[in-house]
Structures are given as structure tokens and as C-alpha cells.
Amino acid sequence: QVQLVESGGGLVQAGGSLRLSCAASGRTFSSYAMGWFRQAPGKEREFVAAISWSGGSTSYADSVKGRFTISRDNAKNTVFLQMNSLKPEDTAAYYCAADGLSIGPLVVAASGYDYWGQGTQVTVSS
Numbered sequence: 783q784v785q786l787v788e789s790g791g792g793l794v795q796a797g798g799s800l801r802l803s804c805a806a807s808g809r810t811f812s813s814y815a816m817g818w819f820r821q822a823p824g825k826e827r828e829f830v831a832a833i834s835w836s837g838g839s840t841s842y843a844d845s846v847k848g849r850f851t852i853s854r855d856n857a858k859n860t861v862f863l864q865m866n867s868l869k870p871e872d873t874a875a876y877y878c879a880a881d882g883l884s885i886g887p888l889v890v891a892a893s894g895y896d897y898w899g900q901g902t903q904v905t906v907s908s
Contacts, residue, residue, distance in 0.1 A: 784808040784880045784897040791876060791902030794868055798906070802863040804878030804899060812856035815881040818863045819892055820874035820904075830876070831863060832888040841888040846872075868906045875901040 790802040804816070817832040831852040832841045840852055851864040861878055879895035889895065 784811065784814065784882075786878050786880060786897055786899035788876065788878050788899045788902040791904045793905045793907065796868060796870055796906055796908050798868050799864070799866045800868065800904060802865065802876055802878075802902060802904075804861045804863075806859045806861070806880065808859075811859040811880075813884060814897075815884040815888055816852075816854060816861040817879045817881065817889065817895055818852060818861075818876060819879060819895075820872075820876045821901075822874040825874075827877070827892050829890040829892070832881075832890065833861065834888060835884050839888060841890060843890075865904070868904075870906045870908045873904060873906050875903050877901045 785807040787805045815834050818830040819827050820830050821827040829843050833852045837854050849867045854861040878899045880897040881889050882896035
């Protein structure tokens with residue numbers, strides 16, 4: 783069992799940056815692939831980024847590639863999402879998630895993740 787708590791969201795102007803953190807409890811954090819998803823009002827939850835258990839492999843949605851960076855610190859049971867050059871269309875609730883299987887390629891479907899945080903709101907003003 784893993785509990786996930788996101789932080790770091792807020793209000794930022796377009797072009798600005800935010801760094802989201804996701805703190806995990808549980809001794810097996812380092813064995814999980816981790817992902818970030820986001821959901822805007824009236825829209826489905828969408829994949830943002832994922833990182834393998836070791837941090838050696840990452841995957842990004844095309845919409846954030848080159849602007850967002852996912853990373854992890856297994857010693858601190860934390861995964862990060864550095865968001866640069868933010869756009870109004872990045873406005874959403876951001877969720878981190880843990881993939882309990884962590885087998886094969888990184889998962890981009892929300893259904894492939896077993897544990898979810900409560901989310902943190904990111905609002906980008908134009």
C-alpha cells in the first residue's frame with residue numbers, strides 16, 4: 783500500500799514555472815514506476831509524464847515535451863514535476879500515481895496505475 787500526497791500547485795502567470803512534489807509513504811516506493819496526470823474541468827484525466835522505478839526511463843505527453851521534467855528521489859520517497867514555460871491550457875488539477883506492477887514499458891493510461899494522490903491545483907493566467 784502506498785499513500786501519495788501532492789504539493790506545489792498554485793497560481794502562476796503564463797511563461798512562469800512551478801515544481802510539483804509527490805511524497806509517498808511505504809517502504810516499496812522505489813519499486814514503483816510513477817506518473818503524473820492532470821484533469822481540467824469537464825475533461826478526462828490525461829497523461830502528463832511517467833518515470834521508471836530507477837529514474838532511468840521517462841515518458842512525456844507531446845503537449846508538455848520540452849517544457850516539463852519528471853524526476854524522482856528514492857531516498858526521499860518523492861517524485862517531482864518541474865513545469866516551465868507554463869501556458870493557460872496547462873491549468874488543471876495535477877495528480878501523481880504509482881504503478882504497482884512496474885513491468886515493461888511505462889504506462890500512459892490512468893487505468894494502469896494502482897495508487898493515486900488527492901491532487902494539487904495548477905492555475906496559469908494569461
